[in-house]
Amino acid sequence: MSEKKAVGTRQYIATRIVQTIVVWFGIITLNFFIFRIMPGDPRGTLIAEHMPPEVVQAIALRFGLDQPIAIQFVLYIVNLFRGDLGESFSHYGQPVIETIFAFRFWNTVILMGTSILIALIVAIIMGVIAASRRDKVIDVGSTTVFLVTYSMPVFWLGLMILYYFGFILRVIPLAGTITRGIVHVNIFHYIADYLWHMTGPLVVLTLSFIGGFYLIMRDSVLDVFTQDYILAARAKGLKERAILYGHAMRNAMLPMVSVIAVNMPFLISGATITETVFSWSGLGLLTYNSDVANDWPVLQGIFLFLATVAVLSNFVADILYLYLDPRIRY
């Protein structure tokens, strides 16, 4: 019996892998053409009006913009598999890979990873507590607070924090990831400086994330509480903690896996608005700047990377469910 199950599972995983690859190819195709359909000519940013035609021609040649679209597409795919995403238009001559991954990627991952992690932990704990004390002060209180932070526009919250804590009180820096022009004594000094700069965006992002996670968790736990096996666990005279964390939480966490998977691209894309407000040099800010500068290769690279993460995280979530929920068999 279990052997049959294993075969079914293997088949399912194989199917999902094929699906994932097909979807991914669909995305890179779309990703390539969407920029060609959009209005605006990238040469506008690269090429000044008074440039002699030879220069215009040379630049078009350098970036392959003189080729027909079909050829450009083939070149794009071939180069993609060589790990070459082209050169940035706006960061002259810099490979896109470097533009994205050199430091911006890490800035975003650290900021977003930390805020999502904190938001998740707080949301899960508070969600369980609120659900188990339904309609009590702590439930109503935390639901109200998180609904307010959830509905608050992040740019406004960011600006308020920047204004009061950065400009008036001067307890957090106004911009950047580290203090400019300062020479750090050692690595710890550097880390401390970095974390100090991260405080503002971290608080804003964490607050904006908690609400959504919290509401889903609370709802999920409340739903589990109405199940017969929770009544059975109570009848068995188990400790309140054992019921809450052993029986209710495990089941209530199942929908959270999907929520986390869906939020993974966020982790990478960064919050464009928050990064812009705090001048946090991450992928969100890069997206904004590249968009303004019509920097196709960089935007294409970011989108490609995002799509890959989205497709992969959904794949991983689907596989994880196989192990988390024994009822799921294929």
Add this chain to the structure above:
Amino acid sequence: MSVLRIEDLCTHYFLGEDQVQAVDNVTFDIAESEIFGLAGESGCGKTTAAYSIMRILPENGAIVNGRIFLDDEDVVVKTEEEMRQLRWRKVSIVFQYAMNAFNPVLRIGNQIVEVMLEKQSIDKEEATKKAKELFDEVGLEPERIRDYPHEFSGGMRQRAIIAQALAAEPRLIIADEPVTALDVIVQNKILGLLKSLQKKYQLAVLLITHDLSVVAENSDRVGIMYAGNLVEVGTTVNVFKESLHPYTYKLIGAFPSVKGPKRRLEFIPGTPPDLIRPPSGCRFHPRCPWAQDICNLEVPEYREYEKNHWVACHFAGEINFEVEP
């Protein structure tokens, strides 16, 4: 000595301004190694009475009056923590919906072991061994304690539930509609199993069901409930052959019998009353063909009409059930 003794139990549910008097002045007891059948139609308070014994009522339900003794310990006055320790050790329950009484994402064996570790001073290895023995005892393959609930059929799950009910060696098992969801052949097997285990371990069993044939075949004594009241209690033979309460008589008449001459099935006109505003006097009087003025005015006393045969009717023993006015 009785294992369970309930005196004047009143359990109400609070719905906003209203109170649903789900269980009202219920008194009965269960002796050691006795099967007590509690029967009545849906919504008459059987399950509420059972949940009151274990004190696992929903949040809006409360025991408003009465006492419940388990081995002479009154559970009504116990704190939540005392009650928690007492659950499963003294009294366990076989739920109505065995389908959902196990947590779907945990192995069945672990759920049984979990309660053993909580209730008895044994280690995990011993508990697992004991769980396997219990599985064997209820007719399941011991290796299958590693299975998940969805891998069991309905009958197997019910067996597993019974194994779990025995896990902490209780004195009393409440079987709340233990076979309702099963087909008749499996029903018979499960009831047979329940009976043999009851004999072996000298368990007291509170068998709750709306199926009179299940009660008649399996109980030593029977209690009939109507609209939150216990209307008649006696030995199975007494209640079924010499019914004293009109409701009992009518209810039994509404069940087809395999033996005896063929006859038309009777039915009881009307519907069960709204328990927020139950009828005055005897709650059955609006549907009782033999009701008199007094039935509307006075609540009939629950009294021992003859030895071991209790009834709550003003005219117990005076009515000729064959003749309806």
